[in-house]
Amino acid sequence: xxxxxxxxxxxxxxxxxxLAQPIYAQVFVLIGVFAVLVLAVILVYYILKGVxxxxxxxxxxxxxxxxxIGLLFYKTFEGLYYLISGxxxxxxxxxPEQQVPPQVKQEEELIVPILKSEQIVRPEVVYCSxxxxxxxxxxxxxxxxxxxxxxxxxxxxKTQDHQMSIESQ
Ligand SMILES: [Zn+2]
Numbered sequence: 001x002x003x004x005x006x007x008x009x010x011x012x013x014x015x016x017x018x019l020a021q022p023i024y025a026q027v028f029v030l031i032g033v034f035a036v037l038v039l040a041v042i043l044v045y046y047i048l049k050g051v052x053x054x055x056x057x058x059x060x061x062x063x064x065x066x067x068x069i070g071l072l073f074y075k076t077f078e079g080l081y082y083l084i085s086g087x088x089x090x091x092x093x094x095x096p097e098q099q100v101p102p103q104v105k106q107e108e109e110l111i112v113p114i115l116k117s118e119q120i121v122r123p124e125v126v127y128c129s130x131x132x133x134x135x136x137x138x139x140x141x142x143x144x145x146x147x148x149x150x151x152x153x154x155x156x157x158k159t160q161d162h163q164m165s166i167e168s169q
Contacts, residue, residue, distance in 0.1 A: 126140065128151045128153060128154060128156060128158070130151065130154045130156040131151065131153045131154040131156070133151070133153040133154075135151070135158070136152060139151070139152060139158070143158060143159070143160050144160070147159060147160040148160065
């Protein structure tokens with residue numbers, strides 16, 4: 001039979017010792033061996049993981065180092081090129097365009113409702129100073145839209161400021 005030595009003892013001796021123990025001690029030993037194996041596996045896993053991380057960060061560091069050296073060389077040669085050729089270096093960041101202040105829009109929004117309310121209030125009853133007839137709604141609407149309208153009764157011109165012109169149509 002092949003002789004296997006573990007911690008100076010043969011496998012045969014260990015098995016004999018194990019079988020000589022009471023049943024609860026055998027179970028205890030099996031649990032202990034299992035726990036040691038699990039811990040060993042976990043330990044090996046974390047060691048490998050740590051080594052992998054170490055290799056990863058070393059490679060990453062080397063990459064950034066080479067990148068930085070490359071960028072340094074590029075900037076140096078770029079600076080030398082502009083220095084020798086005498087060309088002005090182009091501006092990478094042009095001045096940002098001035099934005100339209102948002103106040104303008106707010107003012108517009110404030111003006112519009114005032115005009116609308118005026119248009120609604122304005123069509124009061126208006127009488128023609130020439131013929132004395134009441135202006136129709138369509139005439140008042142035309143005045144407010146175009147600034148000028150003609151009396152449908154006598155044909156006199158009526159402007160937005162309610163001034164009757166002398167000229168007749
Ligand atoms: Zn009239």
